[in-house]
Amino acid sequence: MVILILIPILIGSGLAIQTAVNSKLREYVGSPYMASTISFTIGALFLIVLTLLSSVDPLIPMDTFAHNPWWIWIGGVLGVIALTVNLLLFPRLGSIQTAVLPLFGQIIMGLIIDQFGLFYAPKSGLTLVKFLSALLVSIGMLMSTGMIGKHLTGDNNNNLSFQLIGIGSGLLMASQAAINGHLGIVLKSSTHAAMISFLVGAILLWILIIILRVPVKQTKVAVQAGKKYWWIWIGGFLGAAYVFGVAWLVPQIGTGQVVVITLFGQLLFSTLIDQFGLFQSFVNKVSVIRIIGLVVMFIGVAGIHFLK
Structure with missing residues (x-):
């Protein structure tokens, strides 16, 4: 049981690390699109191997396309946008904000999806406890990002548009998580669904690279740098490992525990990255008010998933 608790902490930490290493990779390849392309391609290859090892046919029958809604195939597109946005935000906002702001958006959208049963998700109405927990998440987000209390943190909050x-x-x-969840039901395999999502994202990004004529020769610089900083290549693996790990853990310990424990790992390591400038990121000292905000946010997320 202890191992099952440590695993979601590790994969949550992996999410924080993924953004940091992909941001560094972007510096070497010279383009957020190329960095995203490399990350998605590595993740797709990893998930293809996992799919084959699980004895699942990676090909999709034609009738699956005909008898299901079109939107089940766009999870990869949404993932591409989200990952590229994170690459753009990390150098400007730091690790904590790049983790916290999307997380806040996920919580809000998750409540909307549950309320209206979007993407064929089971309906789960907004209760008073969920509302109060979401309020805690909002307050924690505002504190940890410096949107409030900036006179205490010393932050100059000129990044509202980026936030x-x-x-x-x-x-x-x-939305991507809900779409991939339904795709997993259709394909009868969460790993297969994740593979399709990453593969669609990788193909889309390679097409974008060709259309925009993004110079590929810069990857030579990344290859040279990778001899010393090998970790710049692991972003795609960490993203794919997160998707696979969550799919494997949910039946073992439940969705609520996976979400909350993974969040703990993500917030903890995002704080360490900012505080110490890990993975050659810039140092962004973490104030007490930010830590309090992260704790408040964590309590709110726990309330949403454990209290009814």
Whole structure:
């Protein structure tokens, strides 16, 4: 049981690390689109291998396309947008905000999806406890990002537009999760659904690279840098490992525990990255008010998933 608790902490930490290493990869390849393309391609290859090892046919029967809604195939598109936005936000806002703002968007969109049963998700109405928990999440988000209490943190909050984009990214990520969840039901395999999502995203990004004529020769710089900083290549693996890990853990310990424990790992490591400038990111010292905000946000998320 202890191992089952440690695993979601590790994959949550992996999400924080993924954004940091992908941001560094972007510096070497010179384009957020190329960095996203590399990350999605590595993640797709990893999930293809997992799908084959699980004895699932990676090909999709034609009647699956004919008898299901078109939107079940766009999870990868939403993932591409969300990942690229994170790459743009990380250098400007730091690790904590790049984690917290999309998370806030995910919580809000998750409540909307549950309320109206969007994407064929089971309906779950908004209760007083959920409302109060969401309020805690909102207060924690405002405190941890410096949107309130900036006279205590010393922050100069001139990044409102970027912060709103971060929240919008979270809305897309929650939609992607719901879409991939339904795709997993259709394909009878969460791993297969994740593979399709990553593969669609990778193909879309390669097409975008060709259309925009993004220079590929910059990857030579990344290859040279990768000899010293090998970790710049692991972003796609960490993203795919998160998707696979959640799919495997939910039947073991339940959705609520997976979400909350994973969040703990993500927030903890995002704080460490900002505080110490890990993975060659810029140092962004974490104030007491930010830590309090993260704790408040964590309590709110726990309330949404554990209290009815």
